Amino acid sequence: MNKIIIAIDGYSSSGKSTMARDLAKRIGYVYVDSGAMYRAVTLYAIEHGMASAEKGVDTEALVKALPKINISFTPAGADGVQHTLLNGKDVEREIRDMQVSSLVSPVAVIPEVRHRLTALQQQYGREKGIVMDGRDIGTTVFPDAEMKVFVNASAEERARRRVKELTDKGEKVTYEEVLENIRERDHIDTTRKESPLRKAPDAVLLDNDNMTIAQQMQWLLDLYHSKCQE
Ligand code: DC
Numbered sequence: 001m002n003k004i005i006i007a008i009d010g011y012s013s014s015g016k017s018t019m020a021r022d023l024a025k026r027i028g029y030v031y032v033d034s035g036a037m038y039r040a041v042t043l044y045a046i047e048h049g050m051a052s053a054e055k056g057v058d059t060e061a062l063v064k065a066l067p068k069i070n071i072s073f074t075p076a077g078a079d080g081v082q083h084t085l086l087n088g089k090d091v092e093r094e095i096r097d098m099q100v101s102s103l104v105s106p107v108a109v110i111p112e113v114r115h116r117l118t119a120l121q122q123q124y125g126r127e128k129g130i131v132m133d134g135r136d137i138g139t140t141v142f143p144d145a146e147m148k149v150f151v152n153a154s155a156e157e158r159a160r161r162r163v164k165e166l167t168d169k170g171e172k173v174t175y176e177e178v179l180e181n182i183r184e185r186d187h188i189d190t191t192r193k194e195s196p197l198r199k200a201p202d203a204v205l206l207d208n209d210n211m212t213i214a215q216q217m218q219w220l221l222d223l224y225h226s227k228c229q230e
Pocket of ligand 1: 012
């Protein structure tokens with residue numbers, strides 16, 4: 001069977017990363033979490049004094065530092081999880097914390113950051129056989145992807161899922177702060193000038209508010225098999 005490119009876009013915490021990773025594992029494709037790449041750049045900015053809650057993001061300094069930022073992934077472990085490497089260091093845990101989450105959207109609006117990461121993402125797709133999730137994968141990174149999915153769920157449902165994920169990891173967060181962060185990111189992601197979060201006209205909508213993980217997987221597999229026959 002010919003390999004294809006699968007683009008999964010959607011709102012923050014809509015479950016798209018888990019879904020994309022599980023699908024890739026199931027069909028033997030490579031999975032790339034493009035959000036992790038924006039998070040790694042944000043972590044670099046925080047660690048080098050270029051981003052903070054008080055001062056925001058120092059765009060000029062970050063753009064200058066971009067050539068020094070290398071992002072890669074470890075191969076997937078048995079659970080299908082790849083770890084993100086920032087200049088060779090495993091930062092998988094740090095990039096998921098609230099500090100990074102609250103500064104990543106302002107970093108992701110910077111055109112130079114987007115151009116650099118988009119080019120890297122396109123390299124990953126050269127051989128096809130890839131599932132990539134993000135915000136602009138079906139619109140900007142792979143506009144010709146054979147299969148495009150746009151995932152949505154209500155902000156409240158997404159906040160509930162995210163609180164569970166963070167508290168399971170031992171982080172202390174409240175539902176209110178997580179909901180606020182999700183709403184703020186939705187706003188920044190959908191209104192930025194460069195590659196805003198949009199459903200590509202040829203993407204298929206998946207509203208997963210009331211779907212189990214197993215139901216979503218079946219839905220994706222059905223779509224994948226139909227796309228492979230086209
Ligand atoms: O998927 P995520 O929540 O880990 O993504 C983190 C942030 O990165 C998100 O707020 C927007 C940004 N992002 C983006 O702008 N474009 C992508 N392709 C992926 C993520």
